[in-house]
Amino acid sequence: MARILLNHIYKSYGKEKDTVVKDFHLQIEDREFIVFVGPSGCGKSTTLRMIAGLEDISEGQIYINDQIMNDLPPKDRDIAMVFQNYALYPNMTVYENIAFGLRLRKMPKHEIELQVHKAARVLEIEAFLDRKPKQLSGGQRQRVALGRAIVRNPQVFLMDEPLSNLDAKLRVQMRTEIIRLHKSLGVTTIYVTHDQTEAMTMGSRIVVMKDGVIQQVDTPENIYNVPANIFVAGFIGSPPINFVTGKIEESGEHIAFQTKRFSLRIPQGHPQNAKLKNLVNREVTLGVRPENVSVERIVLEGYPDASFRGIYRLDELMGADRFIYMDIGTNTDLIARVNPRHTFNENEQVELAMDMHKVMFFNSATGQRIESGVDVC
Numbered sequence: 001m002a003r004i005l006l007n008h009i010y011k012s013y014g015k016e017k018d019t020v021v022k023d024f025h026l027q028i029e030d031r032e033f034i035v036f037v038g039p040s041g042c043g044k045s046t047t048l049r050m051i052a053g054l055e056d057i058s059e060g061q062i063y064i065n066d067q068i069m070n071d072l073p074p075k076d077r078d079i080a081m082v083f084q085n086y087a088l089y090p091n092m093t094v095y096e097n098i099a100f101g102l103r104l105r106k107m108p109k110h111e112i113e114l115q116v117h118k119a120a121r122v123l124e125i126e127a128f129l130d131r132k133p134k135q136l137s138g139g140q141r142q143r144v145a146l147g148r149a150i151v152r153n154p155q156v157f158l159m160d161e162p163l164s165n166l167d168a169k170l171r172v173q174m175r176t177e178i179i180r181l182h183k184s185l186g187v188t189t190i191y192v193t194h195d196q197t198e199a200m201t202m203g204s205r206i207v208v209m210k211d212g213v214i215q216q217v218d219t220p221e222n223i224y225n226v227p228a229n230i231f232v233a234g235f236i237g238s239p240p241i242n243f244v245t246g247k248i249e250e251s252g253e254h255i256a257f258q259t260k261r262f263s264l265r266i267p268q269g270h271p272q273n274a275k276l277k278n279l280v281n282r283e284v285t286l287g288v289r290p291e292n293v294s295v296e297r298i299v300l301e302g303y304p305d306a307s308f309r310g311i312y313r314l315d316e317l318m319g320a321d322r323f324i325y326m327d328i329g330t331n332t333d334l335i336a337r338v339n340p341r342h343t344f345n346e347n348e349q350v351e352l353a354m355d356m357h358k359v360m361f362f363n364s365a366t367g368q369r370i371e372s373g374v375d376v377c
């Protein structure tokens with residue numbers, strides 16, 4: 001049972017006091033599986049290492065179950081950490097590697113044997129207990145590292161990119177195993193990755209970070225459907241969300257999103273109209289996911305101008321989905337998910353329409369999503 005509170009944490013390095021984690025504030029509930037995700041260098045590992053006690057905290061407090069951790073050495077925090085490079089002892093067998101922490105704790109020999117076999121059975125590595133790490137594949141080594149963490153029966157698991165040395169297929173397999181393990185053990189887990197798919201499939205909540213600052217903490221669904229800002233919207237989703245910049249104009253009963261190439265007229269009464277009417281004459285960024293762009297001309301009721309033209313450029317097949325890239329005269333292509341049977345000719349002109357209910361708008365200057373006429377902060 002472990003609730004964790006990260007109370008306005010800061011981390012600065014060096015003489016220049018470069019602040020690499022800024023005002024990180026998060027309450028993690030017991031049994032949660034939280035994922036920290038963000039680009040390289042955004043401060044994910046540093047935050048994790050502060051929780052583990054491997055890094056000092058410059059400002060703020062870390063609590064586990066209301067007990068302050070700041071000055072407690074790592075070994076007294078009852079936390080097990082799994083690293084990307086497995087960190088196994090090369091001269092020890094798999095059995096000895098898993099048993100190592102228990103021996104240090106002076107656990108009786110027969111109890112150690114019981115625990116090691118139990119973990120090995122869960123992780124399906126019983127057949128390898130006598131081998132040395134170098135006689136194992138990457139996936140098997142990572143299972144040993146997980147085994148070593150499990151036997152300690154900690155109150156918290158911290159995992160720092162544990163799957164990034166594995167090939168794509170094994171990564172997917174181990175992803176499922178870690179989720180299964182979490183479900184059966186129910187230990188509060190913090191998992192660091194820069195891989196958005198890993199974050200979206202594993203986390204019950206996701207913390208998106210950029211430049212040491214939390215951008216959003218939310219469920220995978222909300223991160224995808226209601227991103228707080230342009231960064232989150234662009235970081236999550238594959239292929240990525242389409243962004244188009246334009247200006248909000250008022251024309252009679254309508255509000256229009258006006259670009260050089262097309263105009264989207266949004267009538268009064270539509271929820272998007274209410275969001276945008278305070279932004280007349282301002283630049284905004286429209287975001288639309290590929291699955292919400294249609295390439296058949298659909299004249300949506302009440303939105304005669306919600307469609308525009310593009311020129312077909314190329315195709316991309318991703319599993320059962322097919323995406324096409326179209327030139328719409330902006331600096332970037334617009335991507336749409338299409339019916340896999342629909343074929344296009346090179347340079348064919350296509351009619352596009354957006355699902356206006358699914359379109360998002362962002363303040364181009366601040367990057368924040370616009371909700372009910374105000375920016376989301």
Ligand SMILES: Nc1ncnc2c1ncn2[C@@H]1O[C@H](COP(=O)(O)OP(=O)(O)OP(=O)(O)O)[C@@H](O)[C@H]1O
Nearest residue numbers: 013014020038039040041042043044045046047194
């Ligand atoms: N010991 C250190 N001294 C100075 N700067 C450091 C130190 N450790 C990390 N940093 C800096 O802190 C920032 C955050 O690093 P951190 O390793 O936490 O990022 P990350 O998000 O985990 O990145 P990655 O995905 O590449 O592992 C980086 O700019 C890094 O260069």
